[in-house]
Amino acid sequence: MTQSGISQMLLERRRLLAASAAFGVTPLLAHAQGAPVSGAQSPGGQSPGAQSLGGKEITVDGARTSPIPIAIPPMAGGGGGTDSLGRDMAGVITGNLQRSGLFRPIDPAAFIGEAPADTPNFQNWKAIGAQALMTGRVESQGGDRVRVEFRLWDVLPGTQIQGTAYSTTLGNWRRIAHIISDVIYERLLGEKGYFDTRIVYIAGSGPRDRRVKRLAIMDQDSANNRFLSDGTWNALTPRFHPTRDQIAFMSYANNKPRVYMFDLATGRQHILGDFGGITLSPRFSPDGANIIMAQTRGGGSDIYVVPTSGGGGRQLTNSGAIDVSPCYSPDGSQIVFNSDRGGDQQIYVMGSGGGGVKRISFGRGQYATPVWSPRGDYIAFTRFGGGTFAIGVMHPDGTGERILSESYFVEAPTFAPNGRVIMFCRETAARDSRGAGYSARLVSIDIAGFNERPVSTPTDASDADWSPLLG
Amino acid sequence: MNVKILGAFGALALLAACSTPADTTSASAAGAGGTMGGAGSVTPGSQEDLVASGNDRVFFATNASALTSDSRGKLDQQAAFLSRYPQDNVQIAGNCDERGTEEFNIALGQRRANSARDYMVARGVAGSRVTTISYGKDRPTALGSDESAWQQNRNAITSVR
Numbered sequence: 001m002t003q004s005g006i007s008q009m010l011l012e013r014r015r016l017l018a019a020s021a022a023f024g025v026t027p028l029l030a031h032a033q034g035a036p037v038s039g040a041q042s043p044g045g046q047s048p049g050a051q052s053l054g055g056k057e058i059t060v061d062g063a064r065t066s067p068i069p070i071a072i073p074p075m076a077g078g079g080g081g082t083d084s085l086g087r088d089m090a091g092v093i094t095g096n097l098q099r100s101g102l103f104r105p106i107d108p109a110a111f112i113g114e115a116p117a118d119t120p121n122f123q124n125w126k127a128i129g130a131q132a133l134m135t136g137r138v139e140s141q142g143g144d145r146v147r148v149e150f151r152l153w154d155v156l157p158g159t160q161i162q163g164t165a166y167s168t169t170l171g172n173w174r175r176i177a178h179i180i181s182d183v184i185y186e187r188l189l190g191e192k193g194y195f196d197t198r199i200v201y202i203a204g205s206g207p208r209d210r211r212v213k214r215l216a217i218m219d220q221d222s223a224n225n226r227f228l229s230d231g232t233w234n235a236l237t238p239r240f241h242p243t244r245d246q247i248a249f250m251s252y253a254n255n256k257p258r259v260y261m262f263d264l265a266t267g268r269q270h271i272l273g274d275f276g277g278i279t280l281s282p283r284f285s286p287d288g289a290n291i292i293m294a295q296t297r298g299g300g301s302d303i304y305v306v307p308t309s310g311g312g313g314r315q316l317t318n319s320g321a322i323d324v325s326p327c328y329s330p331d332g333s334q335i336v337f338n339s340d341r342g343g344d345q346q347i348y349v350m351g352s353g354g355g356g357v358k359r360i361s362f363g364r365g366q367y368a369t370p371v372w373s374p375r376g377d378y379i380a381f382t383r384f385g386g387g388t389f390a391i392g393v394m395h396p397d398g399t400g401e402r403i404l405s406e407s408y409f410v411e412a413p414t415f416a417p418n419g420r421v422i423m424f425c426r427e428t429a430a431r432d433s434r435g436a437g438y439s440a441r442l443v444s445i446d447i448a449g450f451n452e453r454p455v456s457t458p459t460d461a462s463d464a465d466w467s468p469l470l471g
Numbered sequence: 472m473n474v475k476i477l478g479a480f481g482a483l484a485l486l487a488a489c490s491t492p493a494d495t496t497s498a499s500a501a502g503a504g505g506t507m508g509g510a511g512s513v514t515p516g517s518q519e520d521l522v523a524s525g526n527d528r529v530f531f532a533t534n535a536s537a538l539t540s541d542s543r544g545k546l547d548q549q550a551a552f553l554s555r556y557p558q559d560n561v562q563i564a565g566n567c568d569e570r571g572t573e574e575f576n577i578a579l580g581q582r583r584a585n586s587a588r589d590y591m592v593a594r595g596v597a598g599s600r601v602t603t604i605s606y607g608k609d610r611p612t613a614l615g616s617d618e619s620a621w622q623q624n625r626n627a628i629t630s631v632r
Contacts, residue, residue: 208614234609237574250577255604257577278581278605281574294574296581296605299536322578338575344534345575368572382572408616411572427569435614463573 028149028163053131053188054156060189060420063102064448068188069129070097071106075136075150082138082146085173089148092177093134095221096195097184099444100421101451106130122158130155132188136180144170150180152187162187174223175470182469194416195220198467199423200238200247201442203227204460208435215249215262220416220466222456228262238262239283240467241308248272248282248291259293261308273306273313281325284308285332285352292316292326292335303337303354316354327371328352329396336360336370336379336396347381349396360398369412372396374468375419378447382411382424391424393447404449414466422447423455425462516556518631524548528628529587533568533621534579536586546587549629550594560632563587565605566612568621573607580605587627602632 052058058068072094075086097103112124125133136150149165162183166176178196185193203216212231215238218224229235229251238249245264250257259279262269273279277296284291291308294301303326304313317323321341328335329352336349347361347370361367365385372379378393383403390406391413409427416422423444431437440462442455455461513519521527526549529542538546553559565584567576584603592598612628613620 208611211609213609236577236609257604278577280577294578296578299582299585301578301581322575322582324574324578325572338572340534340575345572368575384570384572409569429616430614430620431616433613433615433620438614438616 024147024165024167026165026167028151028165053154058188058190060102060191061448063189064446064450067102067104068131069104069106070132070134070184070188071111071125071128071130071155072097072134073108073111075138075148078137078139080140081170082140085146085170086136086138089136089138089173089177089180090134092174092221092223093181093184096178096181099221099451099453100185101446102185102189120153122153122155125153125155132161132184134180134184141167146170146173148173148176148180150183152184174219178219178221191420192418192469194418194421194466194469196470197417198240198470199442199455200228200240200249200465200467201457201461202235202238202463203457204440204462205231208430208438215247216457216461217264218457225458228264228267237281237463239465241284242286242288242468244288246308248284248293250280250282259291272310273304275304275313277301279304283327285328286330287332292328294324294326303335305352316350317357325369329372330374330376334396336372338368338370347379360394360396362398363401371413371415373415373419373447374417377419380413380415380422380447382413391422391445393422402449404445404447405443405452410443412463414464416466417468420447421445423464423466425464427462516552516559516631521549521552521561521629521631524552526552527630528626530622531583531625531627533625534571535625536579536582538586538590542587543590546590547594550591550596553591553596553600560600560602561629562602562604562632563591564610564628564630565603566610566624566626566628567608568624569608569611569616570621571608576607577605580607583625583627587629 072090074090077083077086094105098105106128110128112127120133120135133153133155134150139147141147147165147167151160152162154161168176181195182193197220198217199220200217203214204211206212213234214231215228215235217226217228233251233253236250238247240247247262249260249262251260257278259272259282260269261272275295279293279295282291282293289308290305292303292305294303300321301324302315303317303323304315306313319341321339323337323339326335326337333352334349335352338345339348345366345368346359347367348357348359350357365383367381367383369382370379379396380393383390383392388406389410390403391410392401392403394401407426408429410424413422413424421444423442425440426443427440440460442457442461442464444455445452513523526545529545563584565580567580584605588601588603591601611624613623
């Protein structure tokens with residue numbers, strides 16, 4: 001991509017950000033009789049907790065074995081472009097909930113009667129087995145302004161669970177659909193969703209011995225894919241800043257592999273710190289003030305903490321072995337990392353100041369690429385040995401290890417911000433000596449080990465990092 | 472060219488324990504190239520010259536950075552090459568096979584490159600003439616997914632800069 005192409009893209013991105021800050025969010029009064037007034041609240045306030053559907057409490061664990069049947073008819077339009085916009089928004093919401101594995105959107109072919117605008121005829125939705133129903137309306141407000149209102153209904157008692165209206169620009173329609181998806185997820189499951197998020201990853205192309213690896217970003221549903229670097233120099237391991245529009249990543253710029261900061265708003269990048277060795281595997285601290293990363297030295301590599309604002313780094317490990325892939329706990333008090341100090345690759349935890357190193361991986365084989373769940377309850381990892389690689393999770397004290405997916409090659413898990421879904425890279429083996437059959441793709445899976453699905457990307461993909469909720 | 476080849480064989484003879492069929496083949500190939508290239512198609516001291524010598528890379532066992540006797544022999548010849556061509560600087564790139572995780576492999580590739588460099592420096596090559604880099608598993612020589620490809624890809628490759 002040319003520099004001007006990047007600038008154009010970043011302008012769009014900036015517009016998007018500016019617009020998102022200007023979302024108008026209005027709570028809608030309940031329409032159905034007997035609907036609780038407290039049900040009509042906007043998102044963004046206190047978490048309203050799980051809604052019982054038809055008097056039955058729903059949890060994520062329950063939804064895993066029995067996904068919530070939900071009807072999502074097209075949002076009603078007011079003519080012109082709003083009709084198709086209403087269909088498209090319902091499609092995005094349906095796709096999000098479907099992919100989560102926790103909802104079972106009902107095939108629109110089964111719907112009885114027209115999509116309701118205000119108070120639905122609940123009999124028609126009961127008859128097709130819907131427990132939850134989403135309705136909505138899209139209205140043009142002149143120019144490129146639109147107002148989107150949506151309501152979430154508990155079908156059996158016929159009550160409104162949520163009603164919210166958003167006024168925004170047309171260009172934001174996908175984000176509004178993701179935000180609505182998150183509201184539905186949170187109201188019905190009692191936990192934050194992860195749909196209004198993005199994935200930064202490495203796009204791979206070309207033959208493997210001359211592989212081009214570009215920095216790329218897309219929405220979590222694979223929409224709005226953009227390449228952020230042109231491939232002149234290979235890029236690796238991008239990671240989101242927790243709050244700002246910045247990415248830390250490794251670049252081979254000028255044949256000096258180092259960790260760089262990339263600013264999404266300006267497209268500018270700068271090297272982080274002044275290190276003699278290769279710097280790699282960066283991750284931000286939960287408050288965004290620091291980055292931990294590794295620097296190679298002699299026959300090994302050490303872990304350093306470097307202020308995001310620049311300046312000197314502080315060395316945290318000095319084992320003489322390879323210490324890489326550090327990642328903070330969500331409270332910032334601990335660091336999990338990968339080391340071969342004991343002879344082969346294992347996972348260790350230490351205090352964020354560098355002391356109290358303790359090995360936590362004791363299963364069969366070697367362990368790598370640890371990453372701490374945003375919920376704090378799990379560390380995801382790559383395990384390998386005996387000819388296969390696997391993605392798994394364990395508790396931070398090393399107990400409760402569970403393998404989620406195993407194949408010829410998988411690595412580098414990243415958590416959705418609610419800690420319920422993991423994305424990772426899967427490679428297939430080459431079939432012949434020319435490398436035919438090799439591929440690298442992203443895959444997502446529920447941390448319970450079900451609902452594994454490919455993540456669509458325009459090219460080969462690896463090194464995914466899941467953003468926090470854009471909010 | 473002939474002097475150089477004799478020099479190469481001389482180095483092999485000194486390292487009696489290191490002479491392997493592979494080394495002999497490489498040296499012969501270089502000799503044949505030298506004969507055919509009598510018109511000077513390969514510039515002495517160039518990258519092509521180093522590659523033609525068959526001594527531009529050393530190989531490692533899985534997850535290892537220790538130099539084998541064969542590797543030390545090749546690095547001795549690289550040191551001799553640098554001594555013959557004092558204007559040359561080299562880069563040593565460490566590489567790994569695909570059966571490892573990306574971040575660790577970058578550090579492992581650097582460990583391999585440093586292992587080769589440290590040996591050359593111990594053999595009298597000025598440290599300032601040898602830079603290192605690691606590509607982890609991102610620059611495989613062999614594109615297959617089998618034992619022979621992995622063996623070829625666990626290496627440190629020296630190139631004239």
